[in-house]
Amino acid sequence: MAGMMKAAVFIEPGRIELVEKKIPDVGPNDALVRITTTTICGTDVHILKGEYPVAPGLTVGHEPVGVIEKLGSAVQGYTEGQRVIAGAICPNFNSYAAQDGAPSQDGSYLVHSGKCGCHGYKATAGWRFGNMIDGTQAEYVLVPDAQANLAPIPDGLTDEQVLMCPDIMSTGFKGAENANIKIGDTVVIFAQGPIGLCATAGARLLGATTIIAVDGNDHRLGISKVMGADVTLNFRNCDVVDEIMKITGGRGVDSAIEALGTQSTFESALRVLKPGGTLSSLGVYSDDLTIPVSAFAAGLGDHRINTALCPGGKERMRRLMNVLAAERLDLGVLVTHQYALDDIVEAYDLFANQRDGVLKIAIKP
Numbered sequence: 411m412a413g414m415m416k417a418a419v420f421i422e423p424g425r426i427e428l429v430e431k432k433i434p435d436v437g438p439n440d441a442l443v444r445i446t447t448t449t450i451c452g453t454d455v456h457i458l459k460g461e462y463p464v465a466p467g468l469t470v471g472h473e474p475v476g477v478i479e480k481l482g483s484a485v486q487g488y489t490e491g492q493r494v495i496a497g498a499i500c501p502n503f504n505s506y507a508a509q510d511g512a513p514s515q516d517g518s519y520l521v522h523s524g525k526c527g528c529h530g531y532k533a534t535a536g537w538r539f540g541n542m543i544d545g546t547q548a549e550y551v552l553v554p555d556a557q558a559n560l561a562p563i564p565d566g567l568t569d570e571q572v573l574m575c576p577d578i579m580s581t582g583f584k585g586a587e588n589a590n591i592k593i594g595d596t597v598v599i600f601a602q603g604p605i606g607l608c609a610t611a612g613a614r615l616l617g618a619t620t621i622i623a624v625d626g627n628d629h630r631l632g633i634s635k636v637m638g639a640d641v642t643l644n645f646r647n648c649d650v651v652d653e654i655m656k657i658t659g660g661r662g663v664d665s666a667i668e669a670l671g672t673q674s675t676f677e678s679a680l681r682v683l684k685p686g687g688t689l690s691s692l693g694v695y696s697d698d699l700t701i702p703v704s705a706f707a708a709g710l711g712d713h714r715i716n717t718a719l720c721p722g723g724k725e726r727m728r729r730l731m732n733v734l735a736a737e738r739l740d741l742g743v744l745v746t747h748q749y750a751l752d753d754i755v756e757a758y759d760l761f762a763n764q765r766d767g768v769l770k771i772a773i774k775p
Contacts, residue, residue, distance in 0.1 A: 416775070417469040417548035418754045423460025426470060426758055428751070434544070434552035438484040441556035443476040443494060447569035448546045448773045449745075450754075451498075451577055452603065453694055455762045457540070461696040464541060471547030471773075472498035472539035473576040475569045478560070485556045493563040495731075497722025498577035501536040502555040508536075514719040537719060547754060549775045561727030564735045570772055574608065574741040575730040578770070581692060581720035582608020582669070583730070586616050588716040589665035589690035593617035596658055599639075599667045600679050602630040604744050604770050605692055606669035607637045611739050613667070614638030622657065624650050624678075629767055633743065654682040662687060671695045680705040686712040744769045751775040 417431045436442050454470050456462040464470070478492045488494070501508050501516035508516045516536035538554065539545040553559055563572055582605045591597055597618040599609050602625035613621050614637070623639035625631050631642040641657060643650050654663060662684030668676050671693025677700075679689050685707065706713065733739050746769045749757040757771050 415549035416751055417544065418471065418751070420457055420464050420466060420468050420470055422466060424458065426454075426458050426755065428754055431469065431544070431548070433550050436480045436482050436552065438482045439555055439557070440482040441478055441485055441488070441494075441553045441560055442480040443474055443496070443551050443553055443560075444479045445474055445476045445546060445549060445551060445775050446493075447475040447573055449473045449573055449770050450547070450757060450761045450773065452605070454540065454547075455758075456694055456696065458758060458762060462694065468540065469544035469546075469548050469551075470540040471545035472537065472541070473573065473578075474539070474546040474551050474553070475563070475573055475576075476551070479550065482556060485560075487557065488560055488562070494560045495563060495572055495576055495727055496539075496553045496556075496559045496561065497575075497580060497720070497724075497727055498539060499536045499580075499720055499722030500538050500554060500559040501722060503558050503723070513723060514721055536722065547751070547773060549751065558723055561724040561731065564731055567731065567734055568742070570742045570745045571734055571740070572731055573770070573772060574604070574744060575727055575734075576722075577720050578604045578744070579608050579730050579741060580722070580726060581605050581718065582610075583612040583615075584718040584720055585609040585667045585669060585690045585692040586612030588688070588718050589613070589667055590688045590714070591616040591618050591665055594619050595664040596620040596622070597665045597667065598622040598624060598654055598663045598679070598682060599634075599669060600624045600675040601668070601670035601693075602627070602634045603669065606667070607634055607744065607769075608741070609667045609669055609690075609692065610634050610639050611637040611741075613665075615733070615738065618665075620657070622654060622663070630769075633769075636743065637739075651678055651681050658682075658684075664688075665690060668693050673697070673699060677702060677705060680713070683711075683713060688714040688716060691715060691717045745772050747771040749773055
């Protein structure tokens with residue numbers, strides 16, 4: 411398809427800029443999606459800061475909501491003009507990892523040791539948008555393996571309602587799923603940003619009956635009550651570990667979900683975990699983690715530590731949108747701001763500095 415489009419690209423650490431790019435050509439297994447709404451993720455901020463390496467000139471963003479502009483010749487079951495989303499993770503389901511039950515890790519590959527400091531095997535290669543290939547903060551995005559990854563939006567759901575599905579909702583729910591939550595469990599979620607809020611909602615849907623939300627922002631803790639938290643703790647006002655041990659009568663929580671990506675939250679999640687409990691880690695870590703021997707019971711505590719990258723693919727997206735269509739959850743409340751794509755640099759400044767009560771920003775080309 412001839413023509414040019416606007417796209418937000420990574421230039422160098424500290425610089426993401428709006429530039430003109432060629433609209434992608436469509437291969438037989440691809441779909442070209444005209445973006446109607448996308449957003450900025452915390453991971454994009456890691457990219458902006460140079461904490462997660464991507465190639466200069468890459469279009470960033472991985473949360474697409476849009477309309478099919480053009481279908482590849484081999485893609486069946488969809489129509490041009492159809493409203494769709496695609497997961498932030500868009501595997502082709504042909505890889506060893508996908509067939510081994512870890513499609514998010516589809517096509518992990520060897521990277522160099524260089525100025526970026528990365529070395530060895532880079533996991534998460536199923537995350538292609540804004541990581542391996544041009545992403546969604548643009549007027550158009552090329553969706554690879556479209557038949558496996560495009561999910562039609564049910565009638566009656568707005569862009570803002572489904573905007574969390576490609577990443578934030580899928581990630582937060584996976585954090586709850588990875589926490590081995592059973593009916594009647596006590597669960598703590600550290601950090602109530604968008605992912606932590608979705609993990610809180612997921613814990614409620616999975617049957618936890620005492621859900622403790624931890625954050626330093628009272629506004630976010632108020633929203634966590636709406637998402638399903640029973641108890642909210644502001645770490646600025648109390649010793650969170652002591653409070654959680656009191657709440658649980660000294661037993662510790664059945665599951666702890668870490669949704670920020672820092673040493674302090676990871677360590678606190680481990681310290682409040684009962685013997686035999688599960689720590690579900692969702693954070694993107696920028697530094698090495700240290701596991702304190704006492705919190706880890708010297709390795710004898712029967713603890714489980716699970717990590718996750720949000721599941722993608724059309725079936726995952728269908729299930730998430732079912733939750734929204736059935737009115738089990740409303741995530742539109744997380745979309746606090748709206749910006750035009752032309753103003754995305756300003757939107758990054760707002761989001762990266764967490765001003766004005768921002769949770770998620772709807773970016774509209």
